[in-house]
Structure formats: C-alpha cells, structure tokens
Amino acid sequence: MDYAIIAAGEGSRLAQEGVKWPKPLVRLNGVTLIDRLIDVFLKNNATSISIIVNEEMTEVQAYLKALRLPVPFYLLVKSTPSSMHSFYELSHYLDGDKICLTTVDTIFKEDEFGNYIQTFLREGRLDGLMAVTDFIDDEKPLYVETDEELHIRNFLDKPEEGRNCRYISGGIYCLRRPALGVLNDAISQGMSRMRNYQRQLIAEGLRLKAYPFSKIIDVDHAEDIEKAESFLKS
Numbered sequence: 001m002d003y004a005i006i007a008a009g010e011g012s013r014l015a016q017e018g019v020k021w022p023k024p025l026v027r028l029n030g031v032t033l034i035d036r037l038i039d040v041f042l043k044n045n046a047t048s049i050s051i052i053v054n055e056e057m058t059e060v061q062a063y064l065k066a067l068r069l070p071v072p073f074y075l076l077v078k079s080t081p082s083s084m085h086s087f088y089e090l091s092h093y094l095d096g097d098k099i100c101l102t103t104v105d106t107i108f109k110e111d112e113f114g115n116y117i118q119t120f121l122r123e124g125r126l127d128g129l130m131a132v133t134d135f136i137d138d139e140k141p142l143y144v145e146t147d148e149e150l151h152i153r154n155f156l157d158k159p160e161e162g163r164n165c166r167y168i169s170g171g172i173y174c175l176r177r178p179a180l181g182v183l184n185d186a187i188s189q190g191m192s193r194m195r196n197y198q199r200q201l202i203a204e205g206l207r208l209k210a211y212p213f214s215k216i217i218d219v220d221h222a223e224d225i226e227k228a229e230s231f232l233k234s
Contacts, residue, residue, distance in 0.1 A: 131172035
C-alpha cells in the first residue's frame with residue numbers, strides 16, 4: 001500500500017493563535033502530527049510513504065530529510081494552489097494499485113484506521129473507500145450522500161432534504177488506479193479542490209463506498225490540539 005500525506009498548507013490559523021510550530025510538527029501527547037501518521041502507516045502495510053510540503057516550510061523540510069524509514073520515502077517540496085493539486089503532484093510517486101491519502105492534521109483512532117485499511121484491501125471491486133464520520137466539527141464540511149449499504153451517491157456542500165447525508169468526509173481516502181486517471185483528467189480540465197475531484201469520481205462512474213469512523217478531528221485551531229489529545233487518550 002502506497003501512503004501519501006498532504007502537508008503543504010500554511011497553518012496560518014494556528015500561527016495567528018500563538019502556536020509556534022508549523023502544523024506538521026505540532027505535538028499531540030508528545031508526538032508530532034507527521035510522526036504519528038508515519039508510525040500508523042508503517043503498522044498498516046506501507047510499501048512507500050510520500051509527503052508534500054510547501055516551499056516556505058524549511059523547518060519541516062529539514063525535519064523530514066533527516067528521517068530514515070524502512071520503506072521508500074519520497075519528500076516533495078512544492079507550493080500548490082489546492083490540496084487536489086498537492087495530490088496530483090504526489091501521484092507521480094504512487095506506483096501501486098492501492099493508495100491511501102490523508103492530510104497531516106487528520107486525527108483518528110488507530111484501531112479504526114487499521115480496520116479501515118483491512119476493509120479496503122478485502123473490497124477488491126471498489127475504486128475507493130472514503131473515511132466518513134457523523135461527528136461534525138468542521139467549518140466547511142463536505143456531506144456524503146450514501147445509500148443504505150454505504151455506497152456513495154454524491155458529495156454535497158450542504159445536506160439536502162430527502163437525501164441520506166448523515167456523514168461528512170473525514171479527509172482520508174483509499175483509492176485504486178482508476179481514481180488517479182480521473183485526477184489527471186480533472187487537472188487537465190482546470191478543476192480545483194478535493195471536493196470537486198470527489199464529485200468527478202462519481203460523475204465518471206467509479207465505485208465508491210463510505211467507511212464510518214466514530215470521530216475524526218482536524219487540527220485547524222489552537223483549541224483543536226487539546227481536543228485531539230483528549231480524544232486520543234480516551
């Protein structure tokens with residue numbers, strides 16, 4: 001399984017709120033966000049790990065360049081206009097058929113993540129298994145419309161009456177090669193934003209399913225650090 005981490009955001013809100021570390025190096029219970037993800041990935045069949053950071057993150061660049069991992073490790077330093085473009089840049093390093101992508105600030109329980117990965121590996125007919133949660137603590141959540149068997153029908157900016165929109169996107173994506181073909185087409189069409197890419201996956205008929213997590217937290221604000229630490233300890 002090829003794993004990829006988008007860590008190219010500026011983390012400006014954290015800085016404005018007095019957090020001195022760049023987001024990838026923010027610590028939860030003594031462990032940096034980036035180290036936590038790498039450790040979880042290595043425990044879950046990682047055959048490679050790729051990370052993108054922006055050009056201004058010199059401290060993060062130095063930190064990651066000093067890492068020595070037991071699997072191939074690719075560090076890409078490039079500023080991009082959106083997370084979808086970051087994914088596109090990372091995709092050049094993803095050679096396998098099974099890919100897991102996440103953002104650096106996505107916090108989840110390790111046991112749930114392990115079950116999620118095993119489910120994806122078993123579900124060979126799926127083009128994508130998307131992590132979702134009914135815990136809504138996001139400023140601009142992306143609602144996921146599903147059927148009763150959790151096959152994804154649509155991605156919506158707002159829940160709509162008559163649609164099953166119990167869950168929102170958790171920012172963790174397990175994908176197979178056809179999804180990268182859609183990504184290439186989306187870039188060539190001038191598309192931007194991950195949510196629009198996900199809509200394009202549906203539009204092109206890829207088979208996507210939702211996988212519920214009990215809770216997924218994004219570390220966007222200083223107060224989220226304490227929330228995430230408490231969540232991981234519980």
